[in-house]
Amino acid sequence: MLVNKTNKVDNNYVPDNLILTDSIYKNNIYLNNKCFEMFKKLQKDMKRLDYNIDIMSGYRSYKYQEKIYNKLVHDKGLSYASRAVATPGSSEHQTGLAIDICVYKNDKCYIEHDLIDMKEINYLHKNIHKYGFILRYPFGKEEITGYNYEPWHIRYVGDISKYLYKNNLTLEEYYQKKLDK
Ligand SMILES: [Zn+2]
Numbered sequence: 001m002l003v004n005k006t007n008k009v010d011n012n013y014v015p016d017n018l019i020l021t022d023s024i025y026k027n028n029i030y031l032n033n034k035c036f037e038m039f040k041k042l043q044k045d046m047k048r049l050d051y052n053i054d055i056m057s058g059y060r061s062y063k064y065q066e067k068i069y070n071k072l073v074h075d076k077g078l079s080y081a082s083r084a085v086a087t088p089g090s091s092e093h094q095t096g097l098a099i100d101i102c103v104y105k106n107d108k109c110y111i112e113h114d115l116i117d118m119k120e121i122n123y124l125h126k127n128i129h130k131y132g133f134i135l136r137y138p139f140g141k142e143e144i145t146g147y148n149y150e151p152w153h154i155r156y157v158g159d160i161s162k163y164l165y166k167n168n169l170t171l172e173e174y175y176q177k178k179l180d181k
Contacts, residue, residue, distance in 0.1 A: 001095055002175050005146050008089040011062045015096040023055040025102055025109065030059040032096035035156035038131045039099060042124075051120040056111055056152070057100035060093035083148050092136065097156045099133075115151050125151070129165035132158045141170050 003009055018030045021039075031039070036058075043053055060068070066088040072081040085091075092098035103110045103120045115121040125135050134157055137150040157164065157171065164174055 001097070002171055003090060003092045003095055004172065005087070005090050009062075009094050011089060013094060014061070015059070015094075018059055018096050021055055021058060023058075025054045025056050029055050029057065030096065031055070031099065032059075032156065034132075034158075035097050035099070038133065038156060042128065042131045042133070045127075046120070046123065049123070051123060052104040053120065053124065054102050054104060054109075055099050056102040057093065058098070059096040060091060062088050062094060065089075065091045065094060083146070092153075092155055098136065099154050099156075101152045101154060112150075112152055121151050124154075128154055129161040132156055132161045134161050134164050134171070136171070138170065144170050144172050 015032060017033045019033045019036055021029045021031050021036055023029045039055065046053055065086065069081060069085055069087055072085050076084075086093075093100075100111075101115070101121070101124065103115060103118060105118075105120070110118065128134065133154045135151070136153050136155040137145045137147040139149040139151075142148060155171070160174065163169075164171070169177075
């Protein structure tokens with residue numbers, strides 16, 4: 001499923017198979033059950049290396065996305081907001097398949113831009129494809145995805161993750177390739 005600025009989901013779209021996660025960062029975070037199951041595997045494997053990751057954000061309803069978006073437009077202006085956060089209906093978080101990762105270290109919780117160049121996040125980027133995830137908004141692909149680099153935002157795509165990783169493709173490029181065939 002491709003969700004971006006040109007492929008929107010319906011206002012009322014609520015995915016099936018949402019389950020409550022056990023995130024310590026925040027209560028009441030829901031995710032697609034398969035996505036959560038694979039995240040738990042990743043989290044457990046990383047814990048063995050003493051890398052502690054958690055879910056900072058998961059499923060977001062249309063209404064909630066609307067709130068976040070409107071607040072950012074209000075605080076920072078439209079052009080900033082449009083590259084930093086999805087408009088309601090165009091957020092992958094509405095699918096339940098996207099996770100914003102945070103890292104616990106030295107009794108601190110690191111989120112968003114604080115994660116850049118942390119060894120935990122570098123490890124994550126190199127290994128999530130084994131669990132069916134991709135880094136959704138990579139560095140250097142801003143023009144294709146329409147978003148700034150987001151080292152924290154990962155997306156569950158299932159089996160194609162390995163192919164995308166190996167060929168350094170975003171979901172947009174993958175779907176475009178399929179159309180071209
Ligand atoms: Zn996100």
